[in-house]
Amino acid sequence: MALYSKYDGEYYEGYKGLGRRGDDLAGPPLLTLLERIAPTGRLLEIGCAYAYFLREAEARYETYGADISEHAINRARGIASRSTLGVVDVESKESLLRFVGKRRFDVVVALNTLEHLRDPHSVLETICHLLTPGGYLFFKVPKRDSLKHRLFSVLGKEDELEMYSDGTHLSLLTAREWIEAVESLPFEFANLPTIPMAKLKRWVSERRAWHGFFFLPALSPLGHLNDCLHLLCRKPRGSMRSNR
Helix, strand or coil, X not given: CCCHHHCCHHHHHCCCCCCCCCCCCCCHHHHHHHHXXXXXXXXXXXXXXXXXXXXXXXXXXXXXXXXXXXXXXXXXXXXXXXXXXXXXXXXXXXXXXXXXXCCCEEEEEEECCHHHCCCHHHHHHHHHHHEEEEEXXXXXXXXXXXXXXHHHHHCCCHHHCHHHCCCCCCCCCCHHHHHHHHHCCCCEECCCCCCXXXXXXXXXXXXXXXXXXXXXXXXXXXXXXXXXXXXXXECCCCCCCCCC
16 A cells, blocks of 8 residues: 555646646547547546546546545545546455446546556456446556657666656556557457547647647557557447446
């Protein structure tokens, strides 16, 4: 539990990366993607932090959020007030199942979370169990073989990378290793849907223009330029009986 005690107010307020304050995936880019594959239903976010993404998703989904940090969940309750939130050790299947009960989910999202776990493979296995047949998992993780990582390694400055800075990134894998972890489970990969250009232009004009490039990693020639891997996976229909 010593590791989990790190996820306190100081950790979140000092976090310089994207995603903790709602300025990364928490909003229209990811929601636009999800709306095109699962327009309605029940959604669970693993590692929801302050729940900025859930706040955006509440208008369309029945939303649930789990996080190991009591501090984060306390803050999240004031941000995503319509979501069901809980302090959950997501690496414990029993703890996660206790939180969700008999509910199964049409969408599970994990943004910059799986790399913080000791055994992400077992959590992916639990997520597969929690999905309805035909349900989707979307997750984002850093790539240990990214161009930036390789460059810093060559320069001998690997320890300056954010992923090594605080000791919480326990599973830093290559893109191939993440893909193999998914392939070892009853998942099938799904293509990232295209975004209606009108929606994308409107969102870009209203917010920060560079976020419009979020989906560029889906294009294979450009994928190696991004520090993170974005994977959309689907649980095959008929793999297990739905329990809603």
